[in-house]
Amino acid sequence: MTDHQQEDAFNELLQPVYKGRGLTDAINTAEDKWHLLPAFLKVKGLVKQHLDSFNYFVDVDLKKILAANQVVLSDVDPEFYLKYLDIRVGVPQRRDAHAFNTAITPHECRLRDLSYAAPIFVDIEYTREKKIVIHKSLEIGRMPIMLKSTNCVLAGKSELEMASLNECPLDPGGYFIVNGTEKVILVQEQLSKNRIIVEADVKKGIVQASVTSSTHERKSKTYVVTKNGKIYLKHNSVSEEIPIVLVLKAAGIVTDYEILQLVAGADSQFQDLFAVNFEECAKLGVHTQHQALEYLGSKVKTVRRANAPKLSIYQEGLEALATTIIAHISVNNLDFREKALYIAIMTRRVIMTMADPKMVDDRDYVGNKRLELAGQLMSLLFEDLFKKFNSDFKANIDKVLKKPNRANEFDALLSISIHSSNITMGLNRAISTGNWSLKRFKMERAGVTHVLSRLSYISALGMMTRISSQFEKSRKVSGPRALQPSQFGMLCTADTPEGEACGLVKNLALMTHITTDDEEDPVRALCFILGAEGVATIGGTELHNPNTYGIYVNGTLIGITRFPGKFVNEFRQLRRRGHVSAFISIYCNHHHNAVHIATDGGRICRPLIIVENAKSRVKADHLAKLLKGDMVFDDFLKIGAVEYLDVNEENDSYIALYEPDIIDETTHLEIEVFTVLGAVAGLIPYPHHNQSPRNTYQCAMGKQAIGAIAYNQFNRIDTLLYLMVYPQQPMVKTKTIELINYDKLPAGQNATVAVMSYSGYDIEDALVLNKSSIDRGFGRCQVLKKNTSVFKRYPNQASDSLGSVRTETVEKRGPDNQTVQTEEPIFQHRALGVDGVAEVGEKLDPGMVYVNKIVPVNMGQDLLNPNAAADSGANGEYKEQPVVYKSPETSCVDQVMVSSTESEQLMVKVLLRQTRRPELGDKFSSRHGQKGVCGIIVNQEDMPFNDFGVTPDIIMNPHGFPSRMTVGKMIELISGKAGVLDGSLQYGTCFGGSKFEDMSQILVDKGFSYSGKDMLYSGVTGECLQAYIFFGPIYYQKLKHMVMDKMHARARGPRAVLTRQPTEGRSRDGGLRLGEMERDCVIAYGASQLLLERLMISSDAFEVDVCQTCGLMGYNGWCTTCQTSECVVKMTIPYAAKLLFQELISMNIAPRLKLGDVF
Amino acid sequence: MDVEVPKFQNTPAQKGINGPDIEEEDDDPVVKEFPIFFSNKLAENLNLFQYPVRPSERPYVDAYGEGILDSRIKRDAGILEVDVPIDTTKFYDKTKAAKKWDSVNTQTLSGSISHPEGQMVGVFKDDELHLTPVFSTVQLRPQFKYVDKKSIEDREAVKLAQKDARSKEVKAVQMSAKSTGEQAPKYSGALLSFKQADDEEFVHLDWYDRDSDESWNVADRLISSNKESLDSDTLPLEYISMISCPHLDPSSEIHN
Structure with a gap:
């Protein structure tokens, strides 16, 4: 580790004196073991999962993909080959044509709308006219680089260096920048691959075991299902269900005796349940492997590619069984043993469930889930693109090599570089649109990426820890949405959205x-060394012996052991000594007589302290070393004091929450209990005192709070940015707040709250705000909006440009009372500078121009006379196409950036700023899911005050408490009040924090009531209020929903072109719709004239000429159908009705109007 | 394989999660000790044949009148076959066998060879244990080739009959020339191994019964003549690092 990294803010947590505790203080293991958490976060960070996954992809997976697609051969020339030797990803580079410095920073990409991407280099070996040529470092495309990953320029940078790159040191990274927008690949939750899952439908009496096989080439799902008590194998590539005995025969287990042994073992109940299946196979007359394979082959749905050899049904069966059924188990040398065993085990699991329905698996159990991260998704995409790249290349060289006599020597290098944009474009497009389409799995997935929300620091952080599920949101199933006990410590128990995605979108807990x-x-290999007996020499009797346990590596049986406890123990000991990867899990499943070892990616795991002999392995001297900086988190892993457990292994352990809880059976100890919550829920003080839905509501609102975004917030030019003017760190913090640096980038202010009724404008959670507080800056925020204009270049040399300022002559009275005529810019151009762009600091009123763009009138290419066109283009006429400020409120020009895009076009970005003070209707919220709007703003002199003359910033109605049961909020007030009086910051950490008793003591010591209630005086009458008022500071957040952005009214305005009805929506100055339910009310009431007015006259009334003879519409008093004007009358109908008639006519349906007299 | 196996202590903490089979040192005292010897005279030639569907009380030996008649191997494809007699006295439908399968009286057992690691065969003689590593194992299962043969014959007969019926019609023959290179289809994976196995010829193996002198002579070689103690070249730590599988952190270079 470099020295300068020691300066990082994180290290503060590890410094000798931290939060008033020095090195010399006695180390209390029970209290101080929490220091492992900052140590963990220092190594891992909050977005480490994204970075790890992406680094793994770039460093390991890319090479694996290359190895799997190593050689490109030509169909035409058998001599030709191209072999990939190595693949590397470089550092992000600038792509400007004449750049003298190719280094690029992420911030430049954000500002200039570029992609933060690095070249992908390959080393290749290929033949050029019978010579073998090796070419090194050939660029085949550009890979978007995840910020702060190994290949990013920010990797391992200190705070100072980050600042010098215009980057916020607290920014977690873990996202991509594509075309200037920050994109996150959300973590996707999926059912685990290559594992057997048994499910039962009790009503239908169906039991099914399924396995999703996933290999590099294919994904397929195999089922073993029951049907009328008999068992079949089902697979997409086989047209009908195949009797299971037949499948086992095809896999080489030919005798019924051995099949029964493998499936049922010696258990007579299982044997009875299975016996019926033999009949099925015998009826089909299948006795041998050959017959079984032929039968299987005859049922295979054949999809043959062109020029592939035609296969006999026996070969079809062989191919299907070897490669498509249970595809993840490969068959070498026709040895179907492993596959037969796998099918037999699936069948056994089905029979076990038939015998005992409790043996089903739980799909929603977190141990059966895998998380797919950015790296894995990128890897899938890249492999697809790389395969396409290779096949394009192959097609290209085949075309050239086909020619019998080529003029000059053919160099394949030239054809390979043509396609390099495909990979670049493919990756860019997928990340910027979020559409992941993989040709080889025929998979289409939309909404994989999202724009990183920069509403507040917390919302960005919350996005990085978010997990989205593959379940359909519309399906009404409660199972996947329910809180799983196995979620404990892995996924946050509070942070999930309300509404349709409730329970489907989750968040990672703090220490995962x-x-x-x-x-x-x-x-x-290690398993066999530890005494496992391989599957090659064992039979069903040994396998299903009650005393033997199967050893499964990633779901596949590799051997058996008679001493599972010893085996697991020895394996764990090796892992704790660092000889086995810390992330490989092992556990016993006593129901299945199985030892499961998992090495696959995507499992969630968390560190726990190991307990041996009822003693924690983390000792006081370890913690002392940790505080001194002599030990880091990884050292605790190395000495076997801490280990990672995944969900399955955690379920096999006995974990104590606190040190005194340790008993003889205890295997592990929690590092810190508050890590059950995630980063966002960690902001809540005293969450363990709140009703749980309130914590969930706060998790949603914490992401909408306006605050500081990043240290580089004033250098950023985002589409929309909300910033709080005076953000404060909360009086009542939590340890999580410090760990995630919320205290450095806060989103809210400590408001003095009086819980009382005032004025009647505080019903339904409305808040009373103090006008002087607002004057002093409470709740003040800035809104920054961006406008980008790109100056295009046209084929005829002409290009967009900036126009000059137009002036007008104004008569003014001079100092000597004489009228002077001066040239002044017209109103619209008043903010513009000489360059045609508004100057920084200028105020913009509605209608003013801030980028005076001009566009050439003639921009097409004149083919007949190119020179003339060039003349007229370059020096020709322009028309103004200015960017006009439209919003009714004024804004100021905050920043103007002039730059060029990657294609060297001029680009001007203007950032407009509005400063807003709270007004009636703005939304506020405390940290306890208690939101409210501002109901009235009261002068300070009218507000109640206490003995010291303190007036509240906010008055909150006490009716907010009884039904919400947010006791945490009350304790926050008391702790906050104690902190204010004491001059200290208090803690409200989950399952801990400052004790109520201590806080009350401080209040009493400072001469206040222990309960936090004060005597207040009415500001209006000056009389003492009849009750004591609960009074003190509570941290309040201003939420992004502000009245100014929502206020809307319309009398007359724009209409839609097609229907001539008023437009919809505030942004289009639209009308408010009188919908069908409202219409029903008016009909029921009988207000027919109102109905007519609302639905036609005020909407799309249209006068038509109707012919009474034919009933069709004419025009100008003339009926074209009857060729007469005799019976044509005028009437008013909705334009939409007229449109309908015409559309019907266009479909050869004649709607005829029959007119009659009303009276 | 004289390498020191790392010792692990069974911590009481782990007891709770273990199965029923952990032996405690105290109630399982050492009763007697034997020297162990390593023999590699047959190292490349000791093969383990398993008959999964045959009870061990009834081995395929001449003494029971069911000795193995014939054996053959396809070395490259790793396929081994042995012929055993069928007991025609019991559970044997003579009429059906005569009618359908030409009175079949031998059965073919076949299996594919695998090479497991870390398995040994021990001979216990004169209070000494002699170990020889197993080169390969084969599980031999009945194959019912006569059934396949019959069904193929039947099908061909049907085809022939159809052909006869059809051959009376006059048919235009169309000739097409194919280049030789395209003719051989390119197989891969299982189809390739099947084709290779199909193309390879069986090599006959001489079979000696369990009780024959030749067998016993060879079996003597399971006993090691070298009684010196073997020293391990591998240090315990080296061995541990050989069997370990640590996590490779791609980004570790930055952190360290």
């Missing part, structure tokens, strides 16, 4: 790690 793939082969 998501695994990346570990190598499987050395683990297999």
